[in-house]
Amino acid sequence: MSSFFSYLITGISLGSIYALIALGYTMVYGIAKMLNFAHGDVIMIGGYIVFTAVSTLGWSSGLGIFGAIFCGILGCLLLGVLVEKVAYKPLRNAPSLAVLITAIGVSYLLQNIALLIFGSNPKNFSSVVMFDGFSIGKVRISGETVVTIAVSVLIMIGLTLFVNHTKSGMAMLAVSEDKGAAQLMGVNVNRTISLTFAIGSALAGVASILLCSTYPLLSPYTGAMPGIKAFTAAVFGGIGSIPGAMIGGVILGVIESLSKAYISSQFSDAIVFGVLIIVLLVKPTGIMGKKLNEKV
Amino acid sequence: MALLETKDLSIQFGGLKAVDRLNLSIKKGQLYGLIGPNGAGKTTVFNMLTGVYAPTSGTAVLDGVTLNGKSPVEINKLGVARTFQNIRLFGKMSVLDNVRLGFGNSIHYSLFESFFHIGRYRKAEREATEKAMELLKVFNLDGEKDYLASNLPYGKQRRLEIARAMATGPKLLLLDEPAAGMNPNETADLMDTIRFVRDNFDMTILLIEHDMKLVSGICEELTVLNFGTELAKGPTAEVLNNPRVITAYIGEDD
Numbered sequence: 001m002s003s004f005f006s007y008l009i010t011g012i013s014l015g016s017i018y019a020l021i022a023l024g025y026t027m028v029y030g031i032a033k034m035l036n037f038a039h040g041d042v043i044m045i046g047g048y049i050v051f052t053a054v055s056t057l058g059w060s061s062g063l064g065i066f067g068a069i070f071c072g073i074l075g076c077l078l079l080g081v082l083v084e085k086v087a088y089k090p091l092r093n094a095p096s097l098a099v100l101i102t103a104i105g106v107s108y109l110l111q112n113i114a115l116l117i118f119g120s121n122p123k124n125f126s127s128v129v130m131f132d133g134f135s136i137g138k139v140r141i142s143g144e145t146v147v148t149i150a151v152s153v154l155i156m157i158g159l160t161l162f163v164n165h166t167k168s169g170m171a172m173l174a175v176s177e178d179k180g181a182a183q184l185m186g187v188n189v190n191r192t193i194s195l196t197f198a199i200g201s202a203l204a205g206v207a208s209i210l211l212c213s214t215y216p217l218l219s220p221y222t223g224a225m226p227g228i229k230a231f232t233a234a235v236f237g238g239i240g241s242i243p244g245a246m247i248g249g250v251i252l253g254v255i256e257s258l259s260k261a262y263i264s265s266q267f268s269d270a271i272v273f274g275v276l277i278i279v280l281l282v283k284p285t286g287i288m289g290k291k292l293n294e295k296v
Numbered sequence: 297m298a299l300l301e302t303k304d305l306s307i308q309f310g311g312l313k314a315v316d317r318l319n320l321s322i323k324k325g326q327l328y329g330l331i332g333p334n335g336a337g338k339t340t341v342f343n344m345l346t347g348v349y350a351p352t353s354g355t356a357v358l359d360g361v362t363l364n365g366k367s368p369v370e371i372n373k374l375g376v377a378r379t380f381q382n383i384r385l386f387g388k389m390s391v392l393d394n395v396r397l398g399f400g401n402s403i404h405y406s407l408f409e410s411f412f413h414i415g416r417y418r419k420a421e422r423e424a425t426e427k428a429m430e431l432l433k434v435f436n437l438d439g440e441k442d443y444l445a446s447n448l449p450y451g452k453q454r455r456l457e458i459a460r461a462m463a464t465g466p467k468l469l470l471l472d473e474p475a476a477g478m479n480p481n482e483t484a485d486l487m488d489t490i491r492f493v494r495d496n497f498d499m500t501i502l503l504i505e506h507d508m509k510l511v512s513g514i515c516e517e518l519t520v521l522n523f524g525t526e527l528a529k530g531p532t533a534e535v536l537n538n539p540r541v542i543t544a545y546i547g548e549d550d
Contacts, residue, residue, distance in 0.1 A: 162410065166417070170393055170397050174389065177388060180348070183369055183372075185372065186372040195407075
């Protein structure tokens with residue numbers, strides 16, 4: 001029983017990271033109607049920024065750690081906005097296939113830049129979590145797990161408040177429903193899209209720090225798998241839906257963790273994607289997705 | 297001086313002249329109708345006036361400011377708001393939020409303040425909510441403020457669309473077929489609402505409509521478009537009795 005509890009906690013923690021990444025996918029999809037496949041690689045870049053600050057520049061204690069975390073998040077935020085401006089904005093009215101291919105291109109570009117600068121050998125990321133965790137009975141909960149879950153919950157609450165109770169958040173909802181009408185009601189669509197990329201990428205920055213602290217091997221391909229899993233989580237929860245991404249991420253993490261523990265660690269990914277296929281067969285719009293009425 | 301003045305406003309899509317040399321002159325406080333058979337180019341005129349389409353030639357001037365080359369957002373800030381032929385409310389947002397969004401032009405606070413709910417944020421959001429509630433009361437929608445916009449009955453959705461447009465603080469309100477799909481009772485209510493908006497907000501209104509009862513009931517002047525060109529214009533009663541207008545609508549006798 002105690003081992004089940006421990007796997008469950010691990011799953012929730014992993015799932016929270018997926019959820020943070022999935023939020024970036026789902027918000028961008030909701031607003032720009034595009035799949036930003038470079039999102040996973042923004043995570044990897046965030047990891048390298050923090051790694052450089054901590055291990056190369058030696059910001060490894062006290063205030064230094066906070067500086068490194070801040071730089072990592074800010075770096076991801078700026079990278080996300082830059083990628084949108086340079087690669088996606090010129091394609092605003094292009095067919096969605098062109099945007100998709102561009103996103104895949106950006107993904108490879110980021111991976112290869114990292115490969116060029118940091119080489120292909122994995123780096124050892126030293127955890128930025130300075131908290132040792134605690135035990136409940138026989139169950140040991142690591143500091144990383146506690147921090148991951150706490151940070152994710154705080155961010156999700158904050159994001160929900162932001163989206164539903166501020167002018168910019170409501171502009172995001174309006175643009176995701178009807179870009180044209182929003183524009184005619186005075187909503188600055190370009191600014192809203194930039195803001196969405198900024199928030200999504202900053203969340204990716206947070207996710208990268210949590211992910212690398214828990215799974216400390218950092219390579220140019222670190223972002224790829226979590227990126228795909230988080231995308232899966234976003235689809236699972238209903239792409240475009242913010243609560244859907246949160247729920248989808250956590251469920252996916254728990255399924256992965258439990259199937260690793262009780263079924264097979266090699267098949268865990270197959271099981272995760274298998275569950276996705278079943279969910280989509282039963283409810284094609286995802287858990288929280290609504291039926292889409294396409295205008296004819 | 298006219299509030300809205302268009303001079304030879306034209307737009308061409310490929311070889312098709314969708315609107316050809318339209319001259320509108322709408323005085324402040326006027327209720328002006330733009331009518332014509334389907335495909336005459338009426339909605340295209342609205343799309344040019346709101347910056348969705350760029351005119352091929354000609355100019356549109358609102359209150360002394362040329363609208364040509366301005367984006368929809370800039371034109372909205374200058375004081376043009378519109379509704380749509382097929383309602384385009386934000387269906388997944390509440391009735392109140394739809395209107396609150398319209399007040400976006402008049403509330404100002406930084407992202408930083410909104411993240412931490414401090415400074416100007418609280419006051420600005422409270423004021424926006426209060427103003428939105430006042431507007432909902434005017435449109436008799438305050439009882440449904442927490443409904444999702446998509447759950448409102450049709451007639452109320454039309455009214456909410458007008459309320460949302462009014463929230464952006466326009467000088468000129470463009471209504472695209474406000475009575476489309478309404479039953480006679482709803483249409484009568486709508487006429488009262490439009491008159492009320494004009495009288496109480498000192499609004500200038502340009503409307504596209506097919507419902508002749510509404511047109512003859514509230515419009516003071518009309519322009520008739522047919523295949524993109526001006527067929528007739530002038531006071532409503534005069535225009536509606538113009539034989540060329542009647543022919544355009546119901547066809548020619550052989």
